[in-house]
Amino acid sequence: MNKIAYDALVASYHKWRQNLENIKDKEGQWVDKELYRYCVFDCPLCFHFAMQGAYGCGGCPIKEKTGVRSCQDTPYQRIYIEVSPNNETRSKIYVTKELITQTRNEVQFLGSLIPKGGPDE
Numbered sequence: 001m002n003k004i005a006y007d008a009l010v011a012s013y014h015k016w017r018q019n020l021e022n023i024k025d026k027e028g029q030w031v032d033k034e035l036y037r038y039c040v041f042d043c044p045l046c047f048h049f050a051m052q053g054a055y056g057c058g059g060c061p062i063k064e065k066t067g068v069r070s071c072q073d074t075p076y077q078r079i080y081i082e083v084s085p086n087n088e089t090r091s092k093i094y095v096t097k098e099l100i101t102q103t104r105n106e107v108q109f110l111g112s113l114i115p116k117g118g119p120d121e
Contacts, residue, residue: 001061004048006119009061011044013110020103023095030092038076038083038093061113075105 001009015037022035040046049060050070057069066073079102083093093099 001115001119002059003119005045005059005061006115008044008048009110009114013107013114015042015044016103016107016110020100020107023100023103026095027097027100028095030094032092033090036083036093036095038079062110065113075102075109078102079106 019036019038023031040050045060045062046057049057049063057063060069062071062074063069071077079099082096082099082102
């Protein structure tokens with residue numbers, strides 16, 4: 001994995017860890033969207049691999065793992081389904097047990113993709 005992909009993956013992992021920290025004890029409550037950043041515009045991986053003319057996610061470590069673009073077949077897909085229908089136009093997100101579970105799964109998934117030895121030189 002090159003340094004750009006590695007750095008974006010690590011940043012995404014930390015973003016999702018922070019999301020989990022912000023909601024883990026908030027089931028059944030509304031939280032400000034600033035505390036739960038799930039949008040592709042907040043994703044370091046999407047910034048480098050989906051929004052910079054490489055639509056299709058070429059080079060993204062998630063696509064390399066799953067074989068599909070747009071984080072399909074990952075916990076993010078369940079998060080998006082859980083959050084989007086009720087929250088697209090609101091300033092707050094309703095925290096469900098499923099959202100907490102899938103956010104935890106996303107953290108674990110991203111963590112599993114980070115090479116232990118760092119990026120390729």
